[in-house]
Amino acid sequence: MDTITKVLPEECVATIISLTSPKDACQLSLVSPSFKEIADSDAVWANFLPSDCEDIIDQSSTPTLNLLSKKQIYAYLCDYHVLFDNGNMTLSLEKATGKKCIIVSAKGFKISWGDKPCYWYWESTPESRFSEVAMLKYLWWLEILGSLEAKFLSANTTYGVYFIFNFENHGSEFIYLNQNSQPRTYGDLVVCEGNINGYRKRVCLDPPGEEVHEREDGWMEVEMGEFFSGDHEDNLVDFKLRDINSQLTHFLVVEGVEFRPKNM
Amino acid sequence: MSEIDMAVIKPEMMKPYIWLETSDGSIQQVEQEIAMYCPLICQEIIQKGMGSSKNCAICLPQRVSPATLSLILDYCHFHQVPGRSNKERKSYDEKFIRMDTKRLCELTSAADSLQLKPLVDLTSRALARIIEGKSPEEIREIFHLPDDLTEEEKLEPLKNTTDDPRIRLLNRLYAKKRKELKERERLKNVEAEEEHVDERSVDDLLSFINGNDGDPKGVKTSKNKKKNRRKKEQQQKNSSLKEASEVNKEVNGQNIRHQSAEADRIAETSNSHTEDVFAHREFDDGDIDDGIDPALKEKIDREVEDFARRLNSDWPERMQELLSSGQERKTILFTPNGNSFLRRNACMFFPCFE
Numbered sequence: 001m002d003t004i005t006k007v008l009p010e011e012c013v014a015t016i017i018s019l020t021s022p023k024d025a026c027q028l029s030l031v032s033p034s035f036k037e038i039a040d041s042d043a044v045w046a047n048f049l050p051s052d053c054e055d056i057i058d059q060s061s062t063p064t065l066n067l068l069s070k071k072q073i074y075a076y077l078c079d080y081h082v083l084f085d086n087g088n089m090t091l092s093l094e095k096a097t098g099k100k101c102i103i104v105s106a107k108g109f110k111i112s113w114g115d116k117p118c119y120w121y122w123e124s125t126p127e128s129r130f131s132e133v134a135m136l137k138y139l140w141w142l143e144i145l146g147s148l149e150a151k152f153l154s155a156n157t158t159y160g161v162y163f164i165f166n167f168e169n170h171g172s173e174f175i176y177l178n179q180n181s182q183p184r185t186y187g188d189l190v191v192c193e194g195n196i197n198g199y200r201k202r203v204c205l206d207p208p209g210e211e212v213h214e215r216e217d218g219w220m221e222v223e224m225g226e227f228f229s230g231d232h233e234d235n236l237v238d239f240k241l242r243d244i245n246s247q248l249t250h251f252l253v254v255e256g257v258e259f260r261p262k263n264m
Numbered sequence: 265m266s267e268i269d270m271a272v273i274k275p276e277m278m279k280p281y282i283w284l285e286t287s288d289g290s291i292q293q294v295e296q297e298i299a300m301y302c303p304l305i306c307q308e309i310i311q312k313g314m315g316s317s318k319n320c321a322i323c324l325p326q327r328v329s330p331a332t333l334s335l336i337l338d339y340c341h342f343h344q345v346p347g348r349s350n351k352e353r354k355s356y357d358e359k360f361i362r363m364d365t366k367r368l369c370e371l372t373s374a375a376d377s378l379q380l381k382p383l384v385d386l387t388s389r390a391l392a393r394i395i396e397g398k399s400p401e402e403i404r405e406i407f408h409l410p411d412d413l414t415e416e417e418k419l420e421p422l423k424n425t426t427d428d429p430r431i432r433l434l435n436r437l438y439a440k441k442r443k444e445l446k447e448r449e450r451l452k453n454v455e456a457e458e459e460h461v462d463e464r465s466v467d468d469l470l471s472f473i474n475g476n477d478g479d480p481k482g483v484k485t486s487k488n489k490k491k492n493r494r495k496k497e498q499q500q501k502n503s504s505l506k507e508a509s510e511v512n513k514e515v516n517g518q519n520i521r522h523q524s525a526e527a528d529r530i531a532e533t534s535n536s537h538t539e540d541v542f543a544h545r546e547f548d549d550g551d552i553d554d555g556i557d558p559a560l561k562e563k564i565d566r567e568v569e570d571f572a573r574r575l576n577s578d579w580p581e582r583m584q585e586l587l588s589s590g591q592e593r594k595t596i597l598f599t600p601n602g603n604s605f606l607r608r609n610a611c612m613f614f615p616c617f618e
Contacts, residue, residue, distance in 0.1 A: 004407045007327075007369045012376050012388065019392035030400040032409050 005034040013038050018047035022074065022098060045070035048098045050154060053077075056091055060084040074098065087131050089152070094261050099154040103164070104146060105130040105256040112143040127218055128255055135168070136252040142187070142243040146257060151233035153259055158228050160262040161191045161239050162221040167206045168251035190240040191225025201225070205252070219255050226262060282315035284322050286330045291321045294337060301340035303379040325377035332367075332374040339383055361390040365406055368394075 005013065017025050017039055025048070029039040038044065049070055050056075057065045057073070060082040065073060074093065081092040081103070088108045092101045111134060113119045119139045122132045136142070153159060190200045203211045203222050212222045227237050239257055282299055285291045299305045299315075308314045308322045315322040324333065342348075342356055361368065368387055375383040395403060404411060 004369050004409070007366075008373045009376065012372055012384070015384075016372075016388045016391045016395065019389055020396050024396055024398075027398065027400055028395065028403065031403050032411075035403075035409075 005032075005038075010038055011043070014041060014043040018044045021096070022048050023096065025071075040069070040071055042070040045074055049074055049077075050093075050098065050100050053091075056084050057082055060091075061087060081129065083129070090129055097261065099157050099261045100152070101258065101260045102148065102152050103129070103256045103258045104148055105132075106134040106144075106254040107132060108256075109134075109144050109146040109254075111145075111254075112141060113139060125253075129217075130256065134254040136254070138251075142241070142252070144241040144254065145238070146240075147236050147238045148257075148259065149233070150229045150235035150237065153229045154261070155229055155231055155233075158226055158262045159259045160226045161224045161237070162258040162260060163187075163189060163224050163239075163241055164215070164219045164221050164255040164258055165205065166219050166253045166255070168253055186243050187222075188240075188242045189222065189224040190242070191227055191237065192239075193227050193235060193237050221258065224257070282309060282322065283318050283320075284315065284324055284333070286324050286328055286333055287326045288330060290330060291318060292330075292333075295341075298337055298340045298344055301344045301380070302336070303381075305378065325374075327370075327377045328374040329370065332370050335367075335371055336374060336378065336380065336383065340380075343382070357386050361386060365391070365394060369407075 008016075013035075017028055020028075022045075025039045025044055029036040031039075053073070054066060057063060061084070062082055065076065065082060068076070077091065077093040078095040079092075081090040083090050085108075088105050090103045090105075093099065094101055107122075107130065111120060114134065119137055121135050121137065123135055124132050186202055187205050188200055188202050201211075201224075203209050205212065205220075205222065208220060209222075212220050215221050224239050224241070229235065280296055281293045282296045282305075283291055284294055284299065284305070296309070296315075300309065304325070305315070305322060314320050328336070339360060343353060363371075368391055372384060372387040372391065375387060394406065398406070401411075403409070
């Protein structure tokens with residue numbers, strides 16, 4: 001009987017499957033036992049994982065993840081993450097495409113007055129994926145800066161940059177008789193690449209404005225901007241959160257900034 | 265290659281034609297320039313000095329039939345001309361790969377054996393485009409593959425990390441079915457012909473319906489079900505599939521699209537009777553209550569088959585729904601030593617791809 005698996009050698013079938021998508025590879029593993037073997041093989045799934053994935057896992061806090069099959073690693077990274085760069089960054093994958101999602105922790109940021117414990121303190125909380133989050137006691141000058149090299153991201157992808165935060169005492173839970181008296185915390189968010197000035201937008205962080213969304217992990221996020229990762233690994237993207245004009249900000253808890261592929 | 269080699273070989277290379285022998289033994293003459301586009305042929309000519317005459321024709325790999333060879337030579341003929349633009353080449357390629365899937369596979373195989381990488385890439389991408397986005401059944405249709413995942417592979421027990429009662433139920437049913445399968449394998453030699461496609465499952469279905477219609481307590485249902493399970497009959501692939509899908513429907517009644525009224529009723533009644541029905545482990549041999557109108561049987565037959573087929577194609581998604589609903593997000597879903605389970609079921613870790 002002339003079936004595809006008898007006509008084509010396994011490496012060819014593996015190449016063909018690796019040109020499809022992770023979802024297709026899963027569907028193909030249900031076609032027949034011989035297809036299943038090929039569709040689940042490392043040869044196929046290594047193509048769906050980012051090329052530096054193995055290295056990142058090796059240097060991460062969970063290097064034993066590399067002992068699993070490539071397909072298992074892919075599945076793991078879609079739902080969970082690995083902590084690397086001394087616990088300052090996490091990597092996970094976007095399920096449909098295998099593109100990298102990176103979260104940079106607050107520890108990697110430059111926070112003005114961040115080292116002054118009277119204003120900012122660093123604590124570990126169980127809700128955070130990082131060992132520490134930055135907690136603001138109170139400050140009139142809120143300025144958080146950070147940057148990321150494009151080499152950590154997947155090439156030629158449009159990424160959305162999201163600021164992940166929360167407030168310790170949610171002002172939104174209180175009902176104010178007079179709207180104007182409710183204290184508001186604004187932030188100016190900027191994302192720019194290299195020397196090009198990115199666009200700036202002003203959002204109300206607390207009580208959460210329209211642009212603020214609740215995440216699955218319980219934190220809040222607001223999109224700071226987007227950028228295209230392009231081909232060059234040396235591209236640097238800067239992001240900034242600033243609020244130096246308005247009133248006192250307090251009880252802000254900063255988890256980090258996420259870079260997530262945007263589906264256009 | 266040293267210069268001396270080149271000097272010796274040069275006279276041969278002046279000959280414009282070489283001889284190739286294909287898998288069926290036929291030998292043909294081909295322009296050397298064109299044939300040299302294939303690395304393997306090139307190698308044979310230069311390193312082994314073959315192909316210069318009919319007697320020392322280059323034996324092409326078995327995967328290259330005369331038909332595919334002529335296709336490959338057409339390809340080489342076009343591309344070995346240096347003056348063509350990329351646009352020209354691309355448009356030629358697009359027209360070139362328009363052929364039926366079977367020929368495309370053979371072409372890929374032949375190109376691979378001749379190490380003609382550009383053609384392998386082209387055909388692989390074409391095949392990848394054909395496969396993309398198709399369900400397993402559609403893929404089986406395209407490549408004329410039988411549905412030969414064995415019962416056992418389909419009935420692998422699911423890991424029940426949170427002791428979900430639905431998964432416990434499903435695993436129990438799977439264990440039962442696997443046991444029956446083994447018995448059936450033994451009897452296969454005894455039984456001669458194949459009976460109706462899914463008589464057993466239809467029996468179960470109907471006894472379930474009849475039992476539940478007649479007896480609110482559901483005790484009679486379980487007895488009927490037991491009796492029917494004991495019934496020794498030739499079982500088709502589809503019937504065990506349908507059983508599994510039937511149970512899947514029972515445990516996942518809210519989520520699954522309803523195909524038929526009978527299926528509806530099963531879902532409703534089973535949700536209230538599941539523990540009862542499967543609590544009894546002992547089977548007793550009894551008369552088979554088979555007073556079913558054959559016309560009704562056929563109708564149900566068809567509906568169940570249809571339903572099971574649909575369900576089977578959604579199987580991985582359904583199982584993932586089963587696993588992920590009601591479980592904490594943070595539950596670790598894999599264990600370091602669970603190699604076989606994970607290898608088989610890693611696809612189930614994917615929540616539904618919408």
